[in-house]
């Protein structure tokens with residue numbers, strides 16, 4: 081199946097769309113062909129550079145394919161083939177079907193276990209009162225507190241997590257009273273509904289869906305047959321059933337090697353730069369991750385963070401340990417932590433969600449943001465969050481105006497940027513820059529819409545602007561970002577390539593559009609490996625004038641008050657190469673994560689990723705090899721198809737059997753095939769499949785035709801002119817030059833150009849008579 085279709089028309093020179101601007105393009109201009117040459121035997125047309133981004137690998141070898149002609153159009157262009165189609169994906173991973181025995185449980189017994197589950201909340205609350213008296217909560221200023229801020233449940237998530245916990249505890253009791261095997265306890269119990277029990281009130285009611293051109297804020301009513309699909313505060317999906325120690329929720333821990341040790345042996349800090357991408361790939365990747373997934377951890381009822389270790393990094397006595405602690409042990413031979421005498425690192429278990437089908441069964445983790453790629457990182461994932469972010473004038477979002485620059489609104493203490501759209505917004509400067517730029521883009525679009533449609537009220541302008549901004553984000557993701565991450569071959573196989581024209585008609589309401597646990601807890605954390613030691617601040621001439629070391633700037637957005645920082649960071653992201661996505665990570669993340677000015681050391685994000693995988697019961701790497709059609713390894717050496725002998729030897733020194741190997745680091749260590757983007761096969765397929773779900777299962781996907789939220793074809797053609805470079809030109813403080821493809825480094829085909837050579841959409845197609 082191919083989605084590349086030969087255009088039936090011979091090459092037509094493009095029609096000028098705008099008058100020629102006064103700015104001139106760089107002197108070293110590639111050749112301008114009179115007729116577009118074929119590219120790997122496909123006929124081509126002269127298109128905007130951003131619309132040729134999936135052909136980067138070929139274009140870079142074929143500079144004669146550049147076709148910018150200022151007499152016709154001010155924009156930077158290349159000759160590349162048309163892409164139409166994008167249906168019938170052949171690459172597909174499916175959820176494991178769970179066959180199980182039928183359980184018959186007398187009603188009285190069910191009621192008893194349900195009461196037990198409910199009483200657990202009271203028991204935990206008693207423990208919590210004692211711990212609060214003992215001051216076992218996290219204090220601002222500590223690394224553990226800074227970590228907690230990024231993992232904090234929203235007001236809406238906290239009670240739902242409590243519901244999930246009651247059901248999980250009831251299932252654990254059911255296992256005990258019925259003497260069930262691990263498998264039966266986690267899987268067969270899913271045939272038992274909780275609807276007619278005292279926990280029935282925790283079942284997620286189906287919302288009443290009205291036909292609408294706009295997405296709901298909480299993501300519900302996207303799939304009309306399954307209106308809760310993708311809603312915020314619902315469970316993650318899974319490809320494979322979990323391997324919890326008790327089959328239900330006990331973390332996968334028995335007999336497993338220490339996760340910090342796994343990290344230090346397998347993943348050293350070692351700089352190696354990915355030459356054909358920019359650090360923007362890392363930063364955009366994190367931003368869209370925050371749009372689709374955020375699993376919070378448990379907290380105290382008053383919103384304080386749970387402390388699982390003493391402030392000096394020692395273990396608490398059992399009497400003072402919160403039941404949701406899953407502390408990370410530091411072994412005595414740990415070279416980094418030993419001088420600080422740290423033995424214990426704070427780690428709290430992820431919140432669990434009631435199962436969407438309202439049954440007993442193994443625990444599923446809670447996603448507190450909408451699963452859809454819908455801009456929820458800008459707009460919030462609940463009505464209350466959205467309400468707090470809106471200005472209620474002209475369809476705008478609130479801003480904090482500082483020296484005539486529009487920044488993100490401040491939090492209650494007037495200290496940091498507000499976290500209603502996403503509580504992780506202050507985590508690092510690059511992310512706050514990204515959030516700010518997209519926030520501004522909303523207000524820019526709202527301004528343009530109000531200008532051409534002065535009769536529209538605040539609500540209409542807000543919803544239309546949100547719809548357009550969501551579409552722009554999706555377009556950049558599928559058109560510019562994913563092709564770099566996955567490569568064109570996998571993009572084609574999974575039907576991910578965006579079309580050059582026309583609608584996508586592959587909406588499928590039978591596909592589960594939720595984010596999957598394997599994606600959020602392992603595969604999509606690939607981006608942690610691409611993080612650099614610092615953010616460079618670069619000026620308009622391309623010179624680096626400052627560096628912000630990651631370890632010194634966690635959770636500190638204040639530099640953005642300085643006039644040149646937003647643009648400086650943005651330019652830095654487009655100028656710098658990231659670290660290679662592999663099994664190496666910078667020490668700023670592996671020893672210094674969330675270090676505060678008061679502390680000398682921080683946490684280890686890679687050890688946390690491994691630990692989180694066990695908290696979520698993710699099966700081992702070998703199970704995913706089998707799922708993806710690689711050979712299930714009986715011995716370590718059988719993994720030599722995708723792992724190097726060095727990695728295999730290290731794994732054999734840590735794990736007893738191949739089945740134990742944690743998914744995250746094995747996925748990162750896999751060899752990358754040429755033409756398969758930047759990920760090894762396991763993560764490549766998990767990520768591709770997730771983005772295929774987010775496309776095909778999303779009724780509001782921007783390219784869809786024939787749906788209530790579909791754009792007109794004229795509008796869609798305008799959205800297709802959007803590029804990340806264009807978004808930066810329009811929303812920076814004063815960026816004047818940028819390369820057209822910001823995920824790719826500067827080159828002859830991707831030079832720094834004046835912003836006037838980067839197109840942006842016109843709003844005429846939104847004008848209402």
Ligand code: HEM
Pocket residue numbers: 230362363364365366369373374375376507508599600601604605606607608611630685688689692
């Ligand atoms: C300096 C940059 C970054 C920092 C400091 C950071 C930090 C974190 C932290 C603390 C967590 C939670 C760990 C836990 O489970 O306990 C996390 C989760 C995650 N990170 Fe990152 N991250 C960074 C960049 C990225 C990038 C570039 C990507 C992807 C391209 C990414 C993807 C993810 C994903 C998918 C999760 C899981 C989110 C969830 O489901 O809750 N991160 N990150």
